[in-house]
Amino acid sequence: xxxxVRYTEEFKRDAVAQITDRGYSVKEVAERLGVxxxxxxxWKKLFSKPSKERKQEAADSAxxxxxxxxxxxxxxxxxxxxxxxxxxxxxx
Numbered sequence: 001x002x003x004x005v006r007y008t009e010e011f012k013r014d015a016v017a018q019i020t021d022r023g024y025s026v027k028e029v030a031e032r033l034g035v036x037x038x039x040x041x042x043w044k045k046l047f048s049k050p051s052k053e054r055k056q057e058a059a060d061s062a063x064x065x066x067x068x069x070x071x072x073x074x075x076x077x078x079x080x081x082x083x084x085x086x087x088x089x090x091x092x
Contacts, residue, residue, distance in 0.1 A: 012043045019044060
């Protein structure tokens with residue numbers, strides 16, 4: 001299996017449906033589709049949640065990513081200001 005492959009939501013839903021609706025084992029579906037069993041278990045867990053809850057989790061994770069990026073930017077700005085303060089204090 002290639003590393004870093006992104007699967008569509010439809011592909012994931014179909015894979016989970018093979019396990020839950022048709023009764024195939026996770027190992028069997030994983031071998032047939034070329035997906036690792038861990039991914040199938042994760043998708044099964046994800047799609048067992050209600051749609052509203054999945055959307056809320058997606059929104060939360062997007063907000064966390066945005067806040068982490070902002071924190072990184074602000075930390076870099078702070079570090080630049082610290083260095084500038086030290087530089088100008090040395091000249092005084």
